[in-house]
Amino acid sequence: MHEDLDVTLVDDGTTVTVTVGQYTVSGETTGSYSGFKTGVSNWSGRTVVDDYRIAYSPAAEEGGSQLQLMQAQIAVSAELTAQLQEEAVILETELAQESAVLLTSVSVRNQELSRIQGVQLFERSSFYVHGNEIEPILQRTLPHIFPENLQAYIEEQAVLLNEEPGHIQDRILMQQSDYRSIARGLLGYYENAMGDLLNASVDMSARVTAGESEHDLMEALRYQRAIAGNGRYLTEIAFYGIHLPTAEELYQEGRQLFGQEHDLLTKIQSEQDRLQTIENFRAGNRAWQLAHGVPDLAVLIGADEGSADNGYQGELSEAQQRRLGRAQRLVETAMSSMLDRRIQMRIVPDDMVIEDRLRYGGNGITYFDVHADEQETAVRGVTGVIQGNLTSVEGAAEGITASGATFLQTARVQFSEGTDISNLGLIDTETNLRSTESLHVPQGGESALFFTLTEEKMVNIWMNGMAMRDVSLTLQGGQLPAGGYSSAHEGAAGESVSLRLPSGTYTVSVRDDTNYDGGTMATGNFTVPLELEMKSFHSANIEGRISIAERPVTMPVSMRVADYIQNQDGQLVKNENYDGLDTTKPKVNGLNADKPVWVVVHGRGDREGSSKMNDLAKALSATGRQVVTSDWEDAAKDNGFGFLEGADWIPAVGSWIASQLKAAGFHGEQIRIAGHSWGSFVAYEIGKNFLGKDGNTENDFGVQSIVALDSAKDPLPVNSYPASEVSFADVSKASWALKSSFFGSSARANSADVSFDLVIPSELQEQNNPFLIPTQKALLDAAQAYLNEHGYAVSCFANLIRAQGEEGFAALNITDLEAGTLPAIPLNAGDADGHMFLDFVQVTDETGTWWQAVPKTLQIP
Numbered sequence: 001m002h003e004d005l006d007v008t009l010v011d012d013g014t015t016v017t018v019t020v021g022q023y024t025v026s027g028e029t030t031g032s033y034s035g036f037k038t039g040v041s042n043w044s045g046r047t048v049v050d051d052y053r054i055a056y057s058p059a060a061e062e063g064g065s066q067l068q069l070m071q072a073q074i075a076v077s078a079e080l081t082a083q084l085q086e087e088a089v090i091l092e093t094e095l096a097q098e099s100a101v102l103l104t105s106v107s108v109r110n111q112e113l114s115r116i117q118g119v120q121l122f123e124r125s126s127f128y129v130h131g132n133e134i135e136p137i138l139q140r141t142l143p144h145i146f147p148e149n150l151q152a153y154i155e156e157q158a159v160l161l162n163e164e165p166g167h168i169q170d171r172i173l174m175q176q177s178d179y180r181s182i183a184r185g186l187l188g189y190y191e192n193a194m195g196d197l198l199n200a201s202v203d204m205s206a207r208v209t210a211g212e213s214e215h216d217l218m219e220a221l222r223y224q225r226a227i228a229g230n231g232r233y234l235t236e237i238a239f240y241g242i243h244l245p246t247a248e249e250l251y252q253e254g255r256q257l258f259g260q261e262h263d264l265l266t267k268i269q270s271e272q273d274r275l276q277t278i279e280n281f282r283a284g285n286r287a288w289q290l291a292h293g294v295p296d297l298a299v300l301i302g303a304d305e306g307s308a309d310n311g312y313q314g315e316l317s318e319a320q321q322r323r324l325g326r327a328q329r330l331v332e333t334a335m336s337s338m339l340d341r342r343i344q345m346r347i348v349p350d351d352m353v354i355e356d357r358l359r360y361g362g363n364g365i366t367y368f369d370v371h372a373d374e375q376e377t378a379v380r381g382v383t384g385v386i387q388g389n390l391t392s393v394e395g396a397a398e399g400i401t402a403s404g405a406t407f408l409q410t411a412r413v414q415f416s417e418g419t420d421i422s423n424l425g426l427i428d429t430e431t432n433l434r435s436t437e438s439l440h441v442p443q444g445g446e447s448a449l450f451f452t453l454t455e456e457k458m459v460n461i462w463m464n465g466m467a468m469r470d471v472s473l474t475l476q477g478g479q480l481p482a483g484g485y486s487s488a489h490e491g492a493a494g495e496s497v498s499l500r501l502p503s504g505t506y507t508v509s510v511r512d513d514t515n516y517d518g519g520t521m522a523t524g525n526f527t528v529p530l531e532l533e534m535k536s537f538h539s540a541n542i543e544g545r546i547s548i549a550e551r552p553v554t555m556p557v558s559m560r561v562a563d564y565i566q567n568q569d570g571q572l573v574k575n576e577n578y579d580g581l582d583t584t585k586p587k588v589n590g591l592n593a594d595k596p597v598w599v600v601v602h603g604r605g606d607r608e609g610s611s612k613m614n615d616l617a618k619a620l621s622a623t624g625r626q627v628v629t630s631d632w633e634d635a636a637k638d639n640g641f642g643f644l645e646g647a648d649w650i651p652a653v654g655s656w657i658a659s660q661l662k663a664a665g666f667h668g669e670q671i672r673i674a675g676h677s678w679g680s681f682v683a684y685e686i687g688k689n690f691l692g693k694d695g696n697t698e699n700d701f702g703v704q705s706i707v708a709l710d711s712a713k714d715p716l717p718v719n720s721y722p723a724s725e726v727s728f729a730d731v732s733k734a735s736w737a738l739k740s741s742f743f744g745s746s747a748r749a750n751s752a753d754v755s756f757d758l759v760i761p762s763e764l765q766e767q768n769n770p771f772l773i774p775t776q777k778a779l780l781d782a783a784q785a786y787l788n789e790h791g792y793a794v795s796c797f798a799n800l801i802r803a804q805g806e807e808g809f810a811a812l813n814i815t816d817l818e819a820g821t822l823p824a825i826p827l828n829a830g831d832a833d834g835h836m837f838l839d840f841v842q843v844t845d846e847t848g849t850w851w852q853a854v855p856k857t858l859q860i861p
Helices: 065-075 078-100 111-124 131-141 150-161 165-209 214-229 232-240 247-260 262-284 286-291 318-334 376-387 393-403 611-622 645-663 678-690 746-750 782-801 807-811 814-818
Strands: 007-011 015-020 023-029 049-056 343-348 358-362 365-371 420-427 433-441 446-453 457-463 471-477 485-487 495-501 504-512 526-536 541-547 554-561 564-566 572-574 597-601 627-631 671-676 692-694 697-699 703-709 732-739 754-759 835-845 848-859
Touching: 111 165, 111 247, 111 262, 131 165, 131 232, 150 165, 165 214, 165 232, 165 247, 214 232, 214 247, 420 433, 433 446, 433 504, 446 526, 457 471, 457 504, 457 541, 471 495, 485 495, 495 504, 495 554, 495 645, 504 526, 526 541, 541 645, 554 645, 564 611, 572 611, 597 611, 597 645, 597 678, 611 627, 611 671, 611 782, 611 835, 611 848, 645 678, 671 678, 671 782, 678 703, 703 782, 703 814, 732 746, 732 782, 732 814, 746 754, 754 782, 782 835, 782 848, 807 848
Parallel strands: 343 365, 420 446, 597 627, 597 671, 671 703, 703 732, 732 754, 754 835
Antiparallel strands: 007 015, 015 023, 023 049, 358 365, 433 526, 446 504, 457 495, 457 526, 471 485, 471 504, 495 541, 541 554, 554 627, 564 572, 692 697, 835 848
């Protein structure tokens, strides 16, 4: 290649620029060259070029580009080429080093990825317990409940206890079902704990490999293992012979897994980096935010130290910057990112005097100023005024003045110095909030969160208990009484506040009440994940949250109107169109406090939508009565190994339902309750909550009516619920009780004004064959029939409402019960007042096919 090239050299005293053909090389020089600008005339010696830049300007013709590139490469100095090669080597070395240290830590910040990694490590570890091992474990640890030969064991126990074999089999089958469910649940907790511990063990192995102190890391692992081992469920699973390994065993396993599962760990780390990259992209990509509903942020005054140009001078603390920034975002959200950006909302510091709400900011933008502690309650109204007067600043100002717009100040609650206070902002008509807020609580101090409601909402705020911390929760503001409402269970219990709140400004605070002189290992500041749920209030579907001192968790609870409509087959099915979004169904009407209401409450291990509970609600609703069903399913099945701790939740459930009925405007004489099993205890608690002051009237009876359906036997002594104190007659004007099974309590039934024993057909047959199958149930399994007895009281009462049975049942008039009067029959103090003889029928409805009890005859002694 022989070609003359034009070479241009420019030396301006700072930069030397050389142009060779279509390539330009420029850079700043180092060194001292006396008498010359940069020593270009001394290029017989060596010149070092720093911060070089190469620019390529291709010719208009595309042909010959390869030739031109080669020519340019030749023109580049050997020194510059050497520097480029050296830097490339450095970059490659750094990249290799980064790859080599990728697994010096395998901790995972993303919670879902951390759980996945933990499960994968657990399944690959020597500690894994397969689900198929549950049955052998139960047979080994509970031989009296899981005998090798069940039938032989039943016959042996029948002779030993002088008890009918059917009752023994009934009891054992139910216990087996319970223990299998308990074991599976406990195994799930064990898996979660082991996943966390193995994550920590493998991470420790990686960090020790990277040179960190093995001693310090082992101490941290021992502490984490000790905390996990003290958990209630892991203590219970130890009964089955399943124990957490020691910290030393965990570390040994972690070292093996770290060596064997390199591909898995690398993949998890790579996935975490990928997810973080996506989050970073979303956080910095305005187009993505706007496309997904995140508003464009308006100008934030005071986000830096400030200057005279932006109207504010002075320094802001990090907390102030965070609060102002959050307030700004919330204002923008409330304004729905105003369509016309010529007028923008902006937040100014509290100590800045606002002389005019609207100020011209230049570049065609006018700012509408509000203080950070002025809530956004006026935003919606102001937006309309501004958008209707965009012709001038004066016009908009006049419009705001004429509208009489006002600003609600933040509820002034006194907090101690150092309290971290944040602002959740405006929760408006169109917003249903469900979020988790991380509150940073100083040791012995508190953290607070403000929010403003523009309409009535159902507000649930809760937090699970924290190990070795005693934390309380308080809600104040609005129209709440002085001091507000607090949840302050002692110790590491869950806390919750569940209230129907009118519009207004509120503050929720989390306070550390831990006794640090009591030897707790937890010290220092900590973070509380605070759960918030705020929905537009609709009395047809009320959802809440409850907590108790005995448990470190909170539980959901609800009360819904039971409304039924005909489907295309002419069957009555439940209408769950509570929000009115399903245009094919009518919207469920809210509660009417001018009409009486029936409250249907399920029992242990059950739910509002089960066949029998749904059928009872349907029977009541079909007669034109106003009905609500309560669902406390999660709490009702919160039963750990060997103990029925779910009973501990009964008072909280009853109190919550009573509070919602009172808030809806009901008084005791308007309320009738049908409760099954533990649900009868909930009915008692509701009645007790209406005793005394009932709104503006005195109440000396509780509720109008209670029907206790196979009210449960006493929970075990370890439970805190005092079942022996339950008396249905004490908290109602009129009460009935129907006892249908071995699991029902005669003592509880007899505490009602009137009680009846239900007699199933098999009990009228030969006593030596208690599982004799009734004619109407030719193919029904006998054991299942006995297990169904506990629910027969529910379907029997539903069919009494439908007026089934012989004429003798006319004495049991449901209308009289609702009126608070007792039936005109002889009453037998301390014993059943009559016997109901039952038949059975198989029915099919929207819940499936099931057997229900039908009353046939009534026998009064």
